[in-house]
Amino acid sequence: MRAHTPSPRPPRRRGAVRTTTAVLAGLAGLVLASGCAAGPAGGGTDRPDYFLDVKGMAAPAQEFTTVGGEKWAFRDVAEDRLTLLYFGYTSCPDVCPTTMADVGLALDGIGADAEKVDVVMVSTDPERDTDEQLRTWLDNFDPDFEGVRGPIDEVVAAAEDYGIPVEAPKRTGGDYLVTHGGRLAVLVPGGDAIGFFDEGTSAEQMSAVLPDLVRENL
């Protein structure tokens, strides 16, 4: 099981187990707000406005499954790389694919540092996003991007721990309404979030920040 044993990349999924503190979404918002208003909360360098530094938001405890059938946990993200984490779904025609495409371009733009960054999308539509559908969808952007599924209630709870609002899909009339998260979380080994890219951050903007994040956090 790659999730718990060392193996050559990609992907490796080991990490120190840490004590998780419950962080309410509302508090998370305040943390983000203060980080933005009062300047960088970590890293010691000035950040552009589209990246919000936070002081490690603890990894949620939930354990999910990758599209390849391996166990996956926020706490067990790669121990030698950063992880860009997004909550989205494959039948999302607008923001989700745009975000993934921009992440792919951003990694293209940072040379060897891209080897130090994993990308994971946790499905907010696990009922309809089959493993195969997630895999083929992510392959559009990069075959190394990982897809993860779990029970939707746990996905919602985990996203809240990172201060990212998502909701369980709803059936209303003939519509099936699904949500996606706004920002993209940057996780360090152990799964704590140390910052967020705003929704709509361009590839170029991400490329400008990622190398610093790699140097400061690995």
Add this chain to the structure above:
Amino acid sequence: MTAAQPSPVPAPRTGFSTGSRVVSRSGARTSPRTSPRAGSRAVPSRARCAAAVALAVLGLVGCAAQAPPGDQGRARPETGPPKGAAASGGLRIEGAWIPEPATPDMSTAYLKINNGDERDDALIAAETSASDDTDLCSTPKTDSGAARMRVVPEIPVPGGGSTELKSGGFHLMVNDIADPLTVGDRVTVTLTFDSGTEVAVEAPVLERTAGGGADDTGGDHTGHH
């Protein structure tokens, strides 16, 4: 206008799909992407930060936090793939494009509507040559702050103003695409307005990024695998 610029070298055929499977497109990163971003991104400022603060407190992130549409971000020369433009009556459409679908039968269309008339107007219907089903959409936030796309009955275009259809905001959702769209294809988008005006615009299929076929990285695109 971008239409006056030389055509880009077409990207290699990518995203080829058979049935419901999408084959990974290894060539995608090697294509030239030299257009500027759309003008809505590069607006870092204290004001925007303050807005982000307010929105973060409310749990609202995303389209509302983006800068208003405008030309202030178009600092770089327009050298990218030409996007579609057309006009009818007082309405002028520009920057029309369609991202290559990630899910084979579904994509979006983005464009900017300029209303030169004094009276308010509204986009009330859209059709495309790529499918028989196109919706007007928005991506409002739910009470909890989650982003959820919804079909809307109309998209307002204020008199003397403009409305940009873009990722995270108002956009057109193109459903049930019959034949897979790939970079280089062109789709006719026909827009019907409340005033009765109809405008048809040719929208190229471009590689998907927030700016549309834009090259933000400036470097090579040989991938990072």
